[in-house]
Amino acid sequence: MQSSFLNPLVITWFINSTLHFSTPLVLAALGGMFSERSGVVNIGLEGMMLMGAFMAVVGTFFSGNPWIGLLAASISGGILGLIHGLISVQMKGNQIVSGAGIILFATGFTSFMVFGIWGIRGITPSVRQLPTVTFPWLGAISPLMVLMFLMLPISWYTLYRTPFGMRLRAAGEDPSTLDTAGVNVQTTRLIGVILSGIFAALGGAHLSIGFGSRFVELMTGGRGFIALAALIFGNWNPLGVVLSGLFFGFLSTLQGSIDVLPEFSFLAPYVQFIAMIPYVSVIIALGIIRRSIPPKAIGVPYIKEREG
Amino acid sequence: MKIYAVELENISKTFPGDVKANQDITLRIKEGEVHGLLGENGAGKTTLMNILYGLISRDTGIVKIYGKEVFFQSPRDAISVGIGMVHQHFKLIPTFTVTENVVLGAEPLFANLESRFEKRVIKTEIPTGVKGQLSRFGRSAARLVTGTVDRVSPMSFGKAKSKIKQIAEENALFLDPDSKIEDLSVGMQQRVEIIKVLYREAEILILDEPTAVLTPQEVDELFETLARIRKAGKTIILITHKLREPMALCDRITVLRDGKFVGTVEKAQTTPEQLAEMMVGRPVVFQVSKTKATPGQPVLRIENLQVKDDRGLLAIKDLGIEIRAGEILGLAGVEGNGQLELVETLWGLRKPLEGKIFFEGQLIKRFHPRKIRERGIGYIPQDRHKRGIILDFSIKENLILGAHYRPPYSMGPFHTILNPRNIIKDSNKLVDNFDIKIRDLDSLANTLSGGNQQKVIVARALAFQPKLLIASHPTRGLDVGATEYIHQLLIEMRDEGVAILLVSADLDEIRNVADRIAVIFDGRIVAVKEPDATDERELGLLMAGHEQEQVTQES
Numbered sequence: 006m007q008s009s010f011l012n013p014l015v016i017t018w019f020i021n022s023t024l025h026f027s028t029p030l031v032l033a034a035l036g037g038m039f040s041e042r043s044g045v046v047n048i049g050l051e052g053m054m055l056m057g058a059f060m061a062v063v064g065t066f067f068s069g070n071p072w073i074g075l076l077a078a079s080i081s082g083g084i085l086g087l088i089h090g091l092i093s094v095q096m097k098g099n100q101i102v103s104g105a106g107i108i109l110f111a112t113g114f115t116s117f118m119v120f121g122i123w124g125i126r127g128i129t130p131s132v133r134q135l136p137t138v139t140f141p142w143l144g145a146i147s148p149l150m151v152l153m154f155l156m157l158p159i160s161w162y163t164l165y166r167t168p169f170g171m172r173l174r175a176a177g178e179d180p181s182t183l184d185t186a187g188v189n190v191q192t193t194r195l196i197g198v199i200l201s202g203i204f205a206a207l208g209g210a211h212l213s214i215g216f217g218s219r220f221v222e223l224m225t226g227g228r229g230f231i232a233l234a235a236l237i238f239g240n241w242n243p244l245g246v247v248l249s250g251l252f253f254g255f256l257s258t259l260q261g262s263i264d265v266l267p268e269f270s271f272l273a274p275y276v277q278f279i280a281m282i283p284y285v286s287v288i289i290a291l292g293i294i295r296r297s298i299p300p301k302a303i304g305v306p307y308i309k310e311r312e313g
Numbered sequence: 314m315k316i317y318a319v320e321l322e323n324i325s326k327t328f329p330g331d332v333k334a335n336q337d338i339t340l341r342i343k344e345g346e347v348h349g350l351l352g353e354n355g356a357g358k359t360t361l362m363n364i365l366y367g368l369i370s371r372d373t374g375i376v377k378i379y380g381k382e383v384f385f386q387s388p389r390d391a392i393s394v395g396i397g398m399v400h401q402h403f404k405l406i407p408t409f410t411v412t413e414n415v416v417l418g419a420e421p422l423f424a425n426l427e428s429r430f431e432k433r434v435i436k437t438e439i440p441t442g443v444k445g446q447l448s449r450f451g452r453s454a455a456r457l458v459t460g461t462v463d464r465v466s467p468m469s470f471g472k473a474k475s476k477i478k479q480i481a482e483e484n485a486l487f488l489d490p491d492s493k494i495e496d497l498s499v500g501m502q503q504r505v506e507i508i509k510v511l512y513r514e515a516e517i518l519i520l521d522e523p524t525a526v527l528t529p530q531e532v533d534e535l536f537e538t539l540a541r542i543r544k545a546g547k548t549i550i551l552i553t554h555k556l557r558e559p560m561a562l563c564d565r566i567t568v569l570r571d572g573k574f575v576g577t578v579e580k581a582q583t584t585p586e587q588l589a590e591m592m593v594g595r596p597v598v599f600q601v602s603k604t605k606a607t608p609g610q611p612v613l614r615i616e617n618l619q620v621k622d623d624r625g626l627l628a629i630k631d632l633g634i635e636i637r638a639g640e641i642l643g644l645a646g647v648e649g650n651g652q653l654e655l656v657e658t659l660w661g662l663r664k665p666l667e668g669k670i671f672f673e674g675q676l677i678k679r680f681h682p683r684k685i686r687e688r689g690i691g692y693i694p695q696d697r698h699k700r701g702i703i704l705d706f707s708i709k710e711n712l713i714l715g716a717h718y719r720p721p722y723s724m725g726p727f728h729t730i731l732n733p734r735n736i737i738k739d740s741n742k743l744v745d746n747f748d749i750k751i752r753d754l755d756s757l758a759n760t761l762s763g764g765n766q767q768k769v770i771v772a773r774a775l776a777f778q779p780k781l782l783i784a785s786h787p788t789r790g791l792d793v794g795a796t797e798y799i800h801q802l803l804i805e806m807r808d809e810g811v812a813i814l815l816v817s818a819d820l821d822e823i824r825n826v827a828d829r830i831a832v833i834f835d836g837r838i839v840a841v842k843e844p845d846a847t848d849e850r851e852l853g854l855l856m857a858g859h860e861q862e863q864v865t866q867e868s
Contacts, residue, residue: 162467168420169464175406175417182404185368186418186509187389301407309369 013142015266019258021144024153025216026261027254029054029208029225031153033232034239034246035160036204040086042164042241043197044177044302046100049089049107050205051229057082057206058213059115062220063122065132071214074132075149078210079203085111086202090195097306108229116222127222134218149211153247156204161243173197177300180307190307205229234287240297253283316380318344318517318548319365324374326360334360335371338574340567342517344379347539347549349559349580352569353592353792355763358552359401361569362519366398367391378517389418397515399506401522401552407495414494415509416473423469473512480511483545484538499648500531507538518542521552526818528647529853536562554592556585568592593793601797603804606828608637611674612781612812613659618668620654628654630836632668636781641803641813643827643844645820647856651836652816653695656785659814660692661685673780686715691779693770695786695816697763701770704759708751709740711758711769716777739776747772748798764795771799775806782806785816800826820849834858 033050040047047053057078064077085107092103120126137145164170172193175183180190212228213220235253239245260279262269272279290297319342326335335357342348350358363369365376367385376383378394385391388398405414474490481487486504494502503523510518520539524532539562543549553559559566560580568575568591575591590596613636622628629651636642646652657663659670661682670677672688679685686692694700702711713722713736720728721735740754749768751761758766767787774782784803788796803826807813817823823830824844832840832855840855855861 163465166467167465168422168468171409171413171417171420171468172464175409178406178408179404182406182414183417185366185388185398185400185404187387187392188418189387189389 015268017142017144018265019262020142022258022261023251023255024143024146024150025211025254026257027251028147028150028153028211028215029228030232030235030253031247031250032149032156032208032211033205033229034235034250035156035243036082036201036208037232037236038160038164038201038239038241038243038246039173039197039204040089040201041236041303042177042300043173043194044180044300044305044307045090045093045194045198046104046304047089047198047201047205048101048104048230048233049085049111050104050201050232051225051227052104052108052111053082053085053202053205054209054212054225054229054232055108055115055223056085056111057209058224059111059118059209059220060206061210061214062129062132063118065214066122066129069133071133071135074214075135075207075210078206082202082204082206082209083199084202085206086199087195089202090198093306094191094194094198097308100304100306112223115220119220119222129220131218132214135215147211147215149207149215152207153250157243157247164243169193169196174300176307177302180302180305184307184309194307205232208232231283234283237287237297237299238283238290240290241300249286256280256282316344317341317377318346318379319550320375320377320380321361321365322375322377324361324364324376325372326357326364326369327372333572335364336572338374338569338572340574340577342548342550343565344548345543345546346564347543347551347562349563349566350550350552350569351554351556351559351566351588351592352575353554354790355571355792356554356569356592357572358554358569359521360572362398362521362550362552365391366396366519368398392418392513392515395514395516396519397510397513397517398519399503399510399521399523401525403502403506405494405502405505408493410491410493411488411497411505411508412470412474412477412490414505415477415490415512416468416470419513420468421470421473422463423467476512477508480508484508484511484541485534486538499526500528500534503527503531503535504538507542511542515547517548517550519550519552522554523551524553524555524558526648528857529820529849530857532558556588559588560585570594601800601804601825603826604808606640606807608640608828609810610638611635612638612672613814614671616669616671618655618658618670619666620651620658620663621666622654627666628836629658632833632836632838634831634838634841636812636814638780638812639807639810640828641807641815641826643823643830644814644816644833645823645830645852645856646818646833648818650833650856652785652833654836655833656692656695656783656814656816659685659690659783683715686777689777689780691774691777691782693767693774693782693784693787695789697766697770697790702758702766704757706758707755708744708749708758708761708769709736709754712736712740712743712773712776715773743772743776764791767791767795767799771802775802779811781812781814783814783816786818787815788817788819788822796822820852824849824852832856 033054037047037050060081061074061078065071065074089103089107092098093100119129123129135147135149137147139145164174172183172188176190176193183193184190209225212224231253235249236246238249256279259272260276263272263276321338321340324335324338327333338361352358364371367388367390383394477490486508488501488504494505523535527535539549551558551563563580565577565579566588567577568588570592616633618629618632619627620629632655644652654663658665661680661684664680672690698704716722717731718728722732724730724732737754744751747768749765749772758769787799791799803813803815815823815827827844830842830844830847831838832852834856835858840861
């Protein structure tokens with residue numbers, strides 16, 4: 006019994022599976038970080054992921070090339086981000102309502118278009134997956150998994166070492182300060198929200214053409230919200246977000262292992278409990294130990310002309 | 314003819330809700346002068362300067378900088394022609410360092426060690442026609458590409474830091490470029506703001522009420538800095554509603570009243586009395602008339618109080634005071650030394666960590682706003698909109714808020730139904746008694762002016778007939794008329810035997826109104842003085858944390 010836990014195959018499966026489950030979470034959460042650090046709440050991540058997953062399959066189906074699928078996914082995510090940005094930044098609408106609208110739209114649009122394009126309900130035909138390279142211990146690694154790890158230094162550098170990142174953080178802390186420093190708050194926030202759409206869509210694309218090879222209706226299954234949880238649990242900073250994304254991915258793997266590996270069937274009674282951990286951890290981080298400190302101006306549209 | 318640094322001609326600005334903030338104001342500022350812009354709160358000074366800084370748009374009028382007409386679309390344009398503004402509420406990111414705040418919007422890049430902040434050509438006309446639009450489009454496309462590359466290039470703070478140090482030394486603005494804003498005192502934060510402006514090589518500096526948050530000593534230091542900046546040939550515009558400052562510093566003074574231009578005078582040819590009259594529109598009495606207090610029994614006694622602030626740090630450390638019936642105790646101190654926490658504890662919004670609070674000899678055990686109010690403690694909050702009034706509620710609702718749950722304002726089983734007749738009757742009475750200017754009782758509180766909103770709050774607080782009134786910055790943002798009214802009211806209350814705790818950042822207010830002055834520093838009462846037995850200098854030193862012995866020695 007003991008030895009089967011340390012079986013190389015089991016370990017490889019565990020690592021590979023964790024990476025697979027983490028990739029969509031981490032990409033979407035890092036995307037969300039760009040939006041929320043600029044001061045715009047993005048609960049629409051779920052919808053942007055779903056749209057990305059769908060458009061990746063559409064792009065791949067019609068071109069035969071999964072890279073085109075990836076491009077289609079990121080463009081669609083960018084557009085959803087732009088819409089969220091136009092509503093909540095430019096038009097100063099309610100960010101929660103706009104985000105919820107994005108989710109509803111993406112859900113309806115993808116389900117409808119599956120039928121519209123292929124004439125079948127709920128599931129698309131199989132398309133080409135993104136190519137993978139197999140490593141010992143790690144298993145088959147797909148490009149988006151590599152991107153997930155590259156995104157840690159890239160987003161850290163962008164956020165803390167470039168003028169853009171500094172402006173982004175300033176927009177999320179105190180937009181009027183940024184405005185008086187001669188920087189356009191709207192543009193800064195808009196870029197942040199568009200970035201979040203692109204990365205969330207790439208995360209979604211991993212589900213459809215990285216992990217699997219087809220789009221299934223509602224296939225994100227709440228991962229956008231777990232990504233939001235990872236964003237909060239990771240305290241809105243790149244390292245924290247990646248680590249909590251990996252942790253939540255590991256929890257998903259643990260859940261999955263119950264069905265796949267007989268050694269883990271003893272966890273079966275606790276499967277609901279494991280599924281709950283991401284959400285509970287957010288409540289603990291945010292409310293009870295107050296370790297998570299959100300950007301100060303988050304969720305507040307910047308209104309310029311006010312009586313002085 | 315000498316060229317003016319700034320010319321504002323016939324500027325008008327109306328805000329939504331038909332608030333005429335600026336009406337046909339013409340103002341000319343000479344190069345190299347210190348120009349005071351004087352007026353009461355709401356006179357339109359800040360609006361006018363925000364227009365000059367490109368922060369808000371104007372409805373009509375012309376702006377000229379060094380003789381050339383300009384059209385600012387954002388502060389960026391104003392910065393590029395050499396205008397810098399220090400806002401009354403500092404524009405600093407608390408989690409950033411000094412250097413990061415200074416360079417924000419003009420970030421130094423690693424690749425191009427020189428500051429990338431190039432001065433752009435002053436726009437002399439708004440581009441029109443197809444050709445104009447095209448060239449504008451071409452320029453913005455080119456800017457977009459170079460700009461995007463710049464925005465994601467690595468930053469380098471080395472040069473910026475040495476430039477900050479140099480500016481700091483030249484202008485007596487000593488500070489550490491690496492410290493975080495949230496760790497700095499208000500006075501230090503203001504230095505960061507001034508450095509920010511000088512870093513962008515501004516030639517025209519606008520300072521909006523720079524002394525409002527400073528101790529008298531810090532004010533002196535600020536004046537020293539401004540004198541040096543002026544010596545360097547720069548033009549300074551000083552917005553203020555105090556008379557001492559323009560008289561000490563300015564060459565010429567322009568007075569605004571109710572959004573209109575009143576006049577520009579040479580300092581040498583005017584007096585504080587004349588300025589005050591221009592400001593208010595009628596002669597002003599500086600001293601509040603009052604008789605000597607006749608204190609009675611102690612109403613409030615605080616012993617060894619300790620309270621934490623929002624960050625979990627001790628804001629009040631071992632504080633003790635006593636207030637008697639029929640006296641006004643003024644609490645003087647630089648903001649952020651525990652005043653807010655003390656007031657919020659007395660109001661039941663915070664729970665003390667240690668210590669005892671006795672009200673009329675009884676120990677307060679339950680810190681709950683309703684229980685405390687029912688004991689007879691009234692409260693005028695410092696932030697009207699946050700704690701005092703609900704802007705989207707009607708005036709009558711605001712007037713009975715807090716008493717709404719009991720007769721005569723509610724009736725029926727468990728007092729679950731409001732009684733509109735009594736609410737209207739008593740609201741009308743309050744509106745009459747306190748001379749609140751309203752259209753009707755049902756209009757929303759946000760239709761009232763600041764002074765009338767404050768009257769609603771005061772009327773409500775006094776309607777409870779409190780035995781102790783806590784007035785926290787009761788005249789902040791009010792004009793001279795409303796301020797006089799509130800002061801008079803406080804003194805009347807005192808004469809009727811109410812104990813009053815007056816918290817204010819305005820030393821003049823405290824010295825005029827209070828019967829005793831307690832100075833708070835770092836969560837402790839460091840001294841209690843009689844107004845006649847002390848002066849502004851001594852109070853200032855105590856507020857800045859100097860020990861009593863030191864203060865006495867130095868005088």
